[in-house]
Amino acid sequence: MSAARPRSARRRHRSAGLVVLLLGLLAVGSAYAAVVPDAAVADRSSQSQTIEEGRKLFAVGCSSCHGLNAEGAGNGEGELAGPSLIGVGAAAVDFQVGTGRMPAVQPGAQIPQKPPSYTQEEIEALSAYVASLAPGPAVPAEESFDVSNVTDEQITRGGELFRTNCTACHNFAGKGGALPNGRYAPSLMDSTPRHIYQAMLTGPQQMPVFSDQVLQPEDKRDIIAYIVALQEQKDPGGFGLGRLGPVSEGLWGWLVGIGLLVAVAVWIGAKGMKAKGRTPDTPEKG
Incomplete structure (x- = not known):
């Protein structure tokens, strides 16, 4: 009877399975890379x-x-x-x-x-x-200026930031205003949230740069929310008068309001004299 073969000779090495698995993964990865282009x-x-x-x-x-x-x-x-x-x-x-x-x-x-x-x-x-x-400010992501879900509290906060940082040039109602040397701050009534954010980020023309260190991204978003609220705001009196404040309102009062009162007073005087049978040019009888 021949001697039995040692069990160790029939036993596979412990790492044999792992080696086979790695070789299989390497083969599949190589084939995939050869067929599909690198996404990067x-x-x-x-x-x-x-x-x-x-x-x-x-x-x-x-x-x-x-x-x-x-x-x-x-x-x-x-x-x-x-x-x-x-x-x-x-x-x-x-x-x-x-x-x-x-x-x-x-x-x-x-x-x-x-x-x-x-x-x-x-x-x-x-x-x-x-x-x-060269490196510079990138185009902001859409969520940076998306104000579709802002709260009233955020709009109120944006109004405070706007009045502190923007009204000196853009007017308290965002209608714009005159600046020295033939320049002006444009109206914001037709500006999109995307462009308002970019203007604060880059400071076009004479506008100062409001970097993220000066106004944080959430501050910019709240200011945009306030401006959008101004754009959507109706004029309850019927006439906005440019929303320029007491100057236009006072001018309207003087020219139109007082002008109408003077016209009514003249009409009443002429009506009274006509009722007495006299015209403004008829001399009074002694």
Whole structure:
């Protein structure tokens, strides 16, 4: 009788199963990677295409004032035609182009708002290109300026912040106002929450920058909620008179109110003299 084979020779190594499992996972992963493109690579490729599209749009519509590489350019007379855009960020581009202020029709002390010249896709491409030049404020996420679910308490708080930080230029009712050197603070009655947030974040033209260290994101959202409430507010008296306060109301009172009283007084006097058979030119009898 031959000797029995040792049990240790028939027993598999303890790590054999683990090695087989790892080899199987490696094979499946390699096959998946070969068939399906890397999502990160795809995203980078899409972003690169957006930036390249924005660069082309910038070269055609913006470079004459801001320079071919957004470094700023002169007008040939020793004056600056357009400032450098390096470091302004995507939010500034989205605001300026989205509100139609850029491209500007002509330079001036104040660039007015007008219908945008670019589609939203083109605006996003321009923003991506400028953002690729240097770090700057990004376009805020939609939840940052979404005020659909704000409470009355938040609107009240936003009104306090607005009166503290904004009324000196934009008027207590958001109607705007005059500033020195031919400039003015525009009315906020047609501004969207997205653009209001971006304006506070980037400080366009003469507006100061309200960074997150000055006004926190929740402060900005509450201010936007208050402005939206002003936009939706009706005029209970029928005439808003521009919502400019006591100046327009007092002027209306003097010109219209007192003017009507004077007209009524003259009419009553003329009516009384006519009832006595006299006209204003008839001399009294002695």
